[in-house]
Amino acid sequence: MKDISLIRADFPILSTSVYGKPLVYFDNAATTQKPLCVLETIQDVYTEYNANIHRGVHAISDRASEEYEKAREKVRSFLNAAHKEEIIFTSGTTGSINAVAFSFGERYISEGDEVVVSHLEHHSNIVPWQMLCERKKARLKVIPMNESGMLVLEEYYKLLSPRTKIVAVTQVSNALGTIQPVSEIISAAHSIGVPVLVDGAQGIQHGITDVQKLDCDFYVFSGHKIYGPAGTGVLYGKNKWLSELPPYQGGGDMVANVTFDKTTYNELPFRFEAGTTNFPGAIGLASALGYVDALGRENIAAREKELLGHAINILTGIPQLRIIGNNGSGISTISFLINGIHPYDTGMILDKLGVAVRTGAHCAQPVMDFYEIEGTVRASLCFYNTIEEINLLGTGIEQVIKMFS
Amino acid sequence: MTIDQVQDSIIEEFSVFDDWMDKYNLLIEMGKSVPVIDQRYKTKDYLIEGCQSKVWLHPEFRDDKIYFSSDSDAIITRGIAGLLIRVLSGRSAEEIINADLYFIDRTGLRQNLSPTRSNGLQAMLRQMKLYAMAYKAKMGGS
Numbered sequence: 001m002k003d004i005s006l007i008r009a010d011f012p013i014l015s016t017s018v019y020g021k022p023l024v025y026f027d028n029a030a031t032t033q034k035p036l037c038v039l040e041t042i043q044d045v046y047t048e049y050n051a052n053i054h055r056g057v058h059a060i061s062d063r064a065s066e067e068y069e070k071a072r073e074k075v076r077s078f079l080n081a082a083h084k085e086e087i088i089f090t091s092g093t094t095g096s097i098n099a100v101a102f103s104f105g106e107r108y109i110s111e112g113d114e115v116v117v118s119h120l121e122h123h124s125n126i127v128p129w130q131m132l133c134e135r136k137k138a139r140l141k142v143i144p145m146n147e148s149g150m151l152v153l154e155e156y157y158k159l160l161s162p163r164t165k166i167v168a169v170t171q172v173s174n175a176l177g178t179i180q181p182v183s184e185i186i187s188a189a190h191s192i193g194v195p196v197l198v199d200g201a202q203g204i205q206h207g208i209t210d211v212q213k214l215d216c217d218f219y220v221f222s223g224h225k226i227y228g229p230a231g232t233g234v235l236y237g238k239n240k241w242l243s244e245l246p247p248y249q250g251g252g253d254m255v256a257n258v259t260f261d262k263t264t265y266n267e268l269p270f271r272f273e274a275g276t277t278n279f280p281g282a283i284g285l286a287s288a289l290g291y292v293d294a295l296g297r298e299n300i301a302a303r304e305k306e307l308l309g310h311a312i313n314i315l316t317g318i319p320q321l322r323i324i325g326n327n328g329s330g331i332s333t334i335s336f337l338i339n340g341i342h343p344y345d346t347g348m349i350l351d352k353l354g355v356a357v358r359t360g361a362h363c364a365q366p367v368m369d370f371y372e373i374e375g376t377v378r379a380s381l382c383f384y385n386t387i388e389e390i391n392l393l394g395t396g397i398e399q400v401i402k403m404f405s
Numbered sequence: 406m407t408i409d410q411v412q413d414s415i416i417e418e419f420s421v422f423d424d425w426m427d428k429y430n431l432l433i434e435m436g437k438s439v440p441v442i443d444q445r446y447k448t449k450d451y452l453i454e455g456c457q458s459k460v461w462l463h464p465e466f467r468d469d470k471i472y473f474s475s476d477s478d479a480i481i482t483r484g485i486a487g488l489l490i491r492v493l494s495g496r497s498a499e500e501i502i503n504a505d506l507y508f509i510d511r512t513g514l515r516q517n518l519s520p521t522r523s524n525g526l527q528a529m530l531r532q533m534k535l536y537a538m539a540y541k542a543k544m545g546g547s
Binding site for chain 1 (some may be wrong): 425426428429433457458459478479480481482
């Protein structure tokens, strides 16, 4: 893998300071920083070929449409989807889940049906399903979790019934960093003909996701969590499902023919991309995926494993500290609490030392309720972080303990 | 001391320190002298919305003045509540309503508390003013 100093040089923000101290960015699960190639790609769109896609007959519109479709192809190959038409560009994970919850719900859910989610979901994979259940008088069933931050499969199997219409689960817990047994979840659902949506918001950037191997029916993720621009996202759906679902939004580009009597819809994937999409963002996202591939996804996973191991060592060496969930087998996200010290107090002081962490419930209130805590401090690392930065986190925590006890 | 005199001495106390860690230590110290809210008021009714950590604030009306007590599960937040109480507690409703709290900017506390934290500070202040307005309305109406 490329040398760490060269990697860091690709991310201009990593060499900036806060309060006169070098920025240590450990909030990668919230959003990731962008490499220069992504910034340059977006600039190129606006300086060289900014024009509306799929509409113009002129040269730069053609170029923009072509780059946009190339971006779709890049996402397809990144996920190893079978067909390019199975890739829909959205505004992010939340947008993707809302689209499925609406369209799938319209077509397949009726009163008394059941939707299965899990206790580990972030709010984005709970609320759209709750809204659907309310609209259709369906019921939401929740796969329970255990103390280790893992879903309990035995209980999940018991939840499946002839009334189950869809299962929506996260690949990786955003609050705890634990990797969930989605393959088992999918096979069990498929054995009774139920489709599964996998929320890849915290999974896509930490390893190799092959949607055909996984055999999930829908897979969603956000561009900004994988080094791409904010406001971009992907909805992968198997052709057999997407071609059955009604469109989520109406507008331009998603139609074949419009009269006031009847409108016929365009084919996949355009049927699900109403209006002018965030095409510069999608092209930027493809550039980010290219960057990740150039580093190598196996290399990234190996490096993050090494960082996680070191972080676990440093943190478990602090007796007052308790790690919630991740025992070292998860992704490089660690949630923790320090005895008697509020996560906000910890976060505020770490911030003044230049260390950016997330504090609070991480948009996953049910997970906090499970542990009967208000929130945690979450340090989420990725390949561009360093051993020295982790050591700084350790000394920062020691300082916090000194200040508040 | 008037509200502004108290504000000026707070600004003075913070200006002694250059390093933000020292300023935070001062804030933590200030949190220790907050008039602690009676346990029976630590309920949802006295919980302030808009703070990510929990803050309770209780007003007591005595001799035409309002006395505040508070608590928070975060120590820095408790320090901030302590500062606001030091400035506004034991004042008339009129004084609290009209107070211009310039010390928040002049101590640099506004910029240096994270936006959510700053909202917490704003929420606390708004609640104090609301209590004062409610008290004034009640007195005026009787």
